[in-house]
Amino acid sequence: MKNCIRVLRAEHSWSQAELADRVGVSRNSINSIENGRFDPSLPLAFHIADAFGLTIEEVFERPAPPEKGT
Amino acid sequence: MAHVTFKQAKRRYQVWFWPLMALYTAAILGGTLISKQFETDPLWFLYLLTAATVLPIFGVLFIMWRYIQETDEFTRMMQLEAMSIGALITVGAATVIGFMQLFELIETFPVFLILPFFFVSYGVTKLVRGKGACV
Incomplete structure (x- = not known):
């Protein structure tokens, strides 16, 4: 899932480790989410958005709906 | 289960892991040394040695399970x-x-x-x- 965590971190001057501490997860988790290798659960996505004082949709790009039929 | 952060979960794991491994090592080394005192190992000693060796391992398995529950x-x-x-x-x-x-x-x-x-x-x-x- 695409997101702008890297940009937001840069704006706040936070390292991945600092954001990880604020959210209560490992740095590897933040790294994987930031690079789109791991999609967070809804509660974790809320925690990440809360850390930046934003809504989920301001942090994460809404994924395209699954294709119907075929 | 109370929510803990990744760091807390990792710490809770590590705090128990090393003492349990020390106990395991002590049981193996101690058991070998004590075993030399007997001409033939008595049955009670062998049961005791088995328990002393296996219990720390069960402890490690338990804290692994707990870590998986608690981590991110x-x-x-x-x-x-x-x-x-x-x-x-x-x-x-x-x-x-x-x-x-x-x-x-x-x-x-x-x-x-x-x-x-x-x-x-x-x-x-x-x-x-x-x-x-x-x-």
């Missing part, structure tokens, strides 16, 4: 994936060894080696996957 979702996924692959490799190897024993291709195999084999498979899998999430 990404680490949990990585751990469970590595454990699953490690378990599949171990079960596969045990099956091969079992059939080799059945067909008398090899002598008896020490069953207690299954656990270290699992831990090696699990550890190597984590390294190969290369995504961190270290316990």
